[in-house]
Amino acid sequence: MATAIEPMSRDRLSDRRRRRGRELLQGWGFAAPAIVLLAVFLVLPFILAIYSSFTDQRLVPNPNLPTKWVGLRNYRRLFENESFLSGLVFNGIFVLVVVPLQTAFALGLAVLVNQKLKFRNAFRTIYFAPVAVTMVVVAVMWTSFFNPSAGLINSVLDTVSFGFLTPERFGFLNWALDRNGARAAIIILSIWQGVGFQMVIYLAGLQSIPDSLYEAARIDGANPWQQFRHVTIPQLRNTTIFVVLSTTILAFALFDQVEIMTQGGPQDATQTMILRLITFGFRQGQVGMGSALGVFYFVLVVVVAFTQRRLLREERAVA
């Protein structure tokens, strides 16, 4: 083959060079619109976020007070800010409660609808439906159902407990006034809306497990629980890595439902990082502070993404 091509090589070489030149132009041509947009609306503001976080940049510039370099002042003030620290606390609680609960719930749902049952597609459709409902609407609906005096949730609890679980008896049922009540309400509606997404991911994971593994386990005399414990769970390792990782990052982004329901109250009990970000950067016009928070948030997301992956990888190495 090589010898046959040999006599034409010079011709082909220039041809290839011409083609490469054309591909250079075409390649950039195809990619240019996206590259320009990403550069202007993602890369530039990202660089600006890092830079502004070291200045006292304001949203509306004051001609008498030119923007100046302030070093680490914004970061220091951030960590002296009570509301921001409360935000970190609630974000932390939210992650610690929602990530394990939602992951386990999603896995349970996926196992349920993965069985060979009649109407299983109908159940899948229903369980996933909340994902298609806008979070703002979810928050509005649940706010009225959690209503302490005339809410559906309390009257359901009241009915099923034969009048034992009244809001008076359990202060936490009054989400509007009670710190833990507000936190619980936000956690419940977040799981309601988000679990269908993780269920679908798990379902895809379950369906990729080869039947032969279960057959082998059955021949070895494994009961359904042992099959689940020793075949399903290990086989879903990669799926679980993704589900835990993405739920954690989404949990740090907590904003819409809190802004609608509580605006961070009562007494900063449901404060979040992103709520603070919009308060500093937009409502108070402190671009410097808002940017510092944005940079902190970015670092947190990166750290979570990487440590989690490493932890799960080590676990696999041990097991």
Place this chain on the structure above:
Amino acid sequence: MAVMDAVRHVEEGVEVPRPSRRLRLRRPLTYSVMVLLAIFFVFPVVAMVVLSLQPNETQVIADQDSIWAFFPRALSLQNYEDVFARDVGRAVFNSALITIVTVGLGLVVNSMCAYGLARLQWIGRSVVIGAVVALMIVPFQSVSVPLLLIVNRLGWLDTYHVQIIPFVANPFFIFLFYQAFIGLPKEIEEAALIDGAGRWTIYRRIVTPLSRPTFATVGILQALFVWGSFFWPLMVTRGPDVRPLPVAMQVLFSDPNVPLGDVFAFAAVMTLPILALYLGFQKWFVQSVASQGLKG
């Protein structure tokens, strides 16, 4: 499919000759659990629709914590009329326009970029691929404040394009298209090249039609994201002119003078079209949301 299932059933039947008593008891139990869960996931939506049909506000408040939140006592569209009298139509139009334009432009821009990365050899290509992958991890919230500064300087506040242009190009969508395009067989494209077709023709006439599922996936994902977008419009819209649905919802909800019935009607207006689309194109919805699994 049915045949396959039947075959599998027979095979299982051979392995487990007769279902144990425990198994027979398990079926009804499984179904009860699944029905209870279904009620859990459906009840807010049902209650929202039922209560939105009740024109009497006192009755809405009385019914919302009772069984009557699930069985309509009235079938009136009065609340819907009231809500549209409050110019909800404008917000619906704004959200629809912003969503359609963003998704339309996004599909073109992101798929073009991915095609360039997947099929053409050019200097800087590998750098761009690396940058796209790296940018996937940058959360929008992190860049939102400086971006607000930029669009403010540009005088873009209170416009449609401030809600569109920053969300057209998306590294994750480029990545999804890229993955799809490198999986396409090269032979057809090479044949077309030999026949003298240009790259643009190949992209338009071969690559695009072959990757329709990916376009549907990305389109639905981006549409869900833009339709529900709240954080950014909250910062860049002031008046009702270009205000999208989620912000209009917040304005309505935080006004104590607005009857609850109207709030439920508004929520239904925002939700039912998406749920209808979801029921119609379920497979695509599930697939597009599941495709986020690739991000990990």
